[in-house]
Amino acid sequence: xxxxxxxxxxxxxxxxxxxxxxxxxxxxxxxxxxxxxxxxxxxxxxxxxxxxxxxxxxxxxxxxxxxxxxxxxxxxxxxxxxxxxxxxxxxxxxxxxxxxxxxxxxxxxxxxxxx
Amino acid sequence: xxxxxxxxxxxxxxxxxxxxxxxxxxxxxxxxxxxxxxxxxxxxxxxxxxxxxxxxxxxxxxxxxxxxxxxxxxxxxxxxxxxxxxxxxxxxxxxxxxxxxxxxxxxxxxxxxxxxxxxxxxxxxxxxxxxxxxxxxxxxxxxxxxxxxxxxxxxxxxxxxxxxxxxxxxxxxxxxxxxxxxxxxxxxxxxxxxxxxxxxxxxxxxxxxxxxxxxxxxxxxxxxxxxxxxxxxxxxxxxxxxxxxxxxxxxxxxxxxxxxxxxxxxxxxxxxxxxxxxxxxxxxxxxxxxxxxxxxxxxxxxxxxxxxxxxxxxxxxxxxxxxxxxxxxxxxxxxxxxxxxxxxxxxxxxxxxxxxxxxxxxxxxxxxxxxxxxxxxxxxxxxxxxxxxxxxxxxxxxxxxxxxxxxxxxxxxxxxxxxxxxxxxxxxxxxxxxxxxxxxxxxxxxxxxxxxxxxxxxxxxxxxxxxxxxxxxxxxxxxxxxxxxxxxxxxxxxxxxxxxxxxxxxxxxxx
Numbered sequence: 001x002x003x004x005x006x007x008x009x010x011x012x013x014x015x016x017x018x019x020x021x022x023x024x025x026x027x028x029x030x031x032x033x034x035x036x037x038x039x040x041x042x043x044x045x046x047x048x049x050x051x052x053x054x055x056x057x058x059x060x061x062x063x064x065x066x067x068x069x070x071x072x073x074x075x076x077x078x079x080x081x082x083x084x085x086x087x088x089x090x091x092x093x094x095x096x097x098x099x100x101x102x103x104x105x106x107x108x109x110x111x112x113x114x115x
Numbered sequence: 116x117x118x119x120x121x122x123x124x125x126x127x128x129x130x131x132x133x134x135x136x137x138x139x140x141x142x143x144x145x146x147x148x149x150x151x152x153x154x155x156x157x158x159x160x161x162x163x164x165x166x167x168x169x170x171x172x173x174x175x176x177x178x179x180x181x182x183x184x185x186x187x188x189x190x191x192x193x194x195x196x197x198x199x200x201x202x203x204x205x206x207x208x209x210x211x212x213x214x215x216x217x218x219x220x221x222x223x224x225x226x227x228x229x230x231x232x233x234x235x236x237x238x239x240x241x242x243x244x245x246x247x248x249x250x251x252x253x254x255x256x257x258x259x260x261x262x263x264x265x266x267x268x269x270x271x272x273x274x275x276x277x278x279x280x281x282x283x284x285x286x287x288x289x290x291x292x293x294x295x296x297x298x299x300x301x302x303x304x305x306x307x308x309x310x311x312x313x314x315x316x317x318x319x320x321x322x323x324x325x326x327x328x329x330x331x332x333x334x335x336x337x338x339x340x341x342x343x344x345x346x347x348x349x350x351x352x353x354x355x356x357x358x359x360x361x362x363x364x365x366x367x368x369x370x371x372x373x374x375x376x377x378x379x380x381x382x383x384x385x386x387x388x389x390x391x392x393x394x395x396x397x398x399x400x401x402x403x404x405x406x407x408x409x410x411x412x413x414x415x416x417x418x419x420x421x422x423x424x425x426x427x428x429x430x431x432x433x434x435x436x437x438x439x440x441x442x443x444x445x446x447x448x449x450x451x452x453x454x455x456x457x458x459x460x461x462x463x464x465x466x467x468x469x470x471x472x473x474x475x476x477x478x479x480x481x482x483x484x485x486x487x488x489x490x491x492x493x494x495x496x497x498x499x500x501x502x503x504x505x506x507x508x509x510x511x512x513x514x515x516x517x518x519x520x521x522x523x524x525x526x527x528x529x530x531x532x533x534x535x536x537x538x539x540x541x542x543x544x545x546x547x548x549x550x551x552x553x554x555x556x557x558x559x560x561x562x563x564x565x566x567x568x569x570x571x572x573x574x575x576x577x578x579x580x581x582x583x584x585x586x587x588x589x590x591x592x593x594x595x596x597x598x599x600x601x602x603x604x605x606x607x608x609x610x611x612x613x614x615x616x617x618x619x620x621x622x623x624x625x626x
Contacts, residue, residue, distance in 0.1 A: 020287070025279060032286050039293040046301030073300065076249055080293055083256045087289075090263055091282055097267070098275040110276040113350045 047073030135233030160205030175611035195598030277351030339371030357464025365457035402428030444513030480553030
């Protein structure tokens with residue numbers, strides 16, 4: 001399972017970088033979306049994949065029985081998803097506004113502020 | 116520790132959040148928002164100075180959020196470096212809030228300038244104080260979202276173009292940071308920085324540790340605008356309102372530098388020969404590219420933007436040399452730089468209001484018309500170049516002396532040459548903006564609608580601070596010395612956060 005996840009994550013990173021290297025700003029944002037998903041999946045995998053063992057503590061016990069999934073990693077991913085959602089929503093509005101102002105979705109048309 | 120001391124560590128985060136929330140509540144009243152801007156940041160400064168003195172006395176102040184003890188809960192930790200950075204945030208926050216009274220127009224105020232301003236300060240302070248690596252990511256994002264919105268406030272074409280580069284590169288940096296956190300968590304099973312430091316010492320796969328260290332270096336390098344990741348900075352920092360530029364120039368890249376200092380002293384100190392050698396090259400190339408980029412520029416704020424990059428190089432150099440004196444120099448440099456650089460941006464805004472341009476060729480004659488402003492420019496400009504007796508001289512002197520002690524001759528040579536080229540850039544601005552006669556056909560601004568009065572006090576105040584750091588540098592040096600001591604002796608930080616019992620039980624387990 002880890003191998004499959006590692007391949008998926010690697011593919012997502014590669015796809016994200018490929019999209020970000022394109023000239024279109026729409027594809028740039030798609031690349032950012034993929035990148036944030038790749039990072040989230042990486043946290044999920046790096047924390048260890050455990051199947052069918054929710055971290056529940058039964059009445060009377062102090063610790064969950066046996067090996068259980070790590071809830072902290074999932075909490076981190078949840079936080080990262082929420083933050084990523086907000087930031088990417090901003091990015092989408094930004095490229096829309098930039099498209100209105102510049103009149104093109106081509107990064108090569110946006111070199112005024114470079115040297 | 117008493118409840119008050121506990122609260123004191125969190126106050127630099129809570130106060131700006133509170134001021135921001137109140138500003139939102141007074142959405143319709145710009146007058147109330149202005150008052151909140153000035154008095155909110157004033158309160159922040161008072162609290163942060165108090166925090167600095169308490170930290171000075173007690174070595175480390177730790178607050179366990181919600182009484183969840185570390186390493187299980189999130190901690191806020193104030194050591195000397197954090198406390199110094201928080202005080203600097205207070206100073207720059209107050210200066211820009213006062214400056215904003217004259218600089219920011221009603222249009223920007225109506226679109227939420229003040230709430231965003233406070234949110235930015237909260238994010239910056241949170242990043243300085245947190246002792247939890249994932250929490251650091253969260254504060255980075257808080258800070259970034261606020262800075263995104265501040266950057267595009269006004270909605271001009273240049274702002275949009277600059278913002279796309281700024282947003283993209285900073286998001287890539289955040290994602291790399293998140294990736295590194297994920298790998299680090301997989302390796303150590305903890306997020307508390309002190310706990311990570313303890314556990315990493317036991318990890319056998321040092322190759323993976325170095326990979327993670329490099330991910331952190333790239334991620335924070337982008338945020339700090341180090342070579343070769345600095346392109347977003349000169350593309351965006353000159354586009355927003357000057358008060359916003361000054362706040363960004365003073366604080367934002369320094370959050371990246373702070374994170375580098377924290378992570379590469381506390382966590383990644385196993386393979387210093389490898390990691391800090393790379394940092395050394397990054398530092399030298401950052402200094403050189405920044406200063407050479409500035410030499411080619413003829414726009415006031417762009418020159419200053421490129422100089423931020425070259426100055427970041429000095430700060431990273433302090434970390435890369437990794438001797439006690441070098442870290443002292445680096446911390447001293449951060450203190451000096453934040454004050455000086457913000458001040459130069461504020462001055463560029465005032466000259467714009469007086470002459471209606473940022474282009475050097477359209478400016479001129481300011482020495483004749485405003486000699487006081489010329490003197491006020493000279494102070495931070497010469498300090499930036501490192502002339503005695505101003506603050507920049509001592510900052511550069513300490514770092515270069517540290518370089519000589521470890522015989523890093525190339526770094527010393529680069530630092531000296533870059534100092535000279537900085538002087539060249541500052542003299543260029545001086546000649547063009549202040550000394551030469553006003554070129555015909557330019558400099559005819561319509562008399563400004565609003566009074567420029569509130570632009571003067573921050574500029575005078577920050578210039579006085581620059582002079583005072585130069586003339587009475589001893590207490591500043593002592594603060595930097597103590598923070599370097601704390602950064603290098605990581606056991607003090609670890610024990611303060613985790614408690615001596617916990618560290619002992621971990622060592623038992625290892626045996």
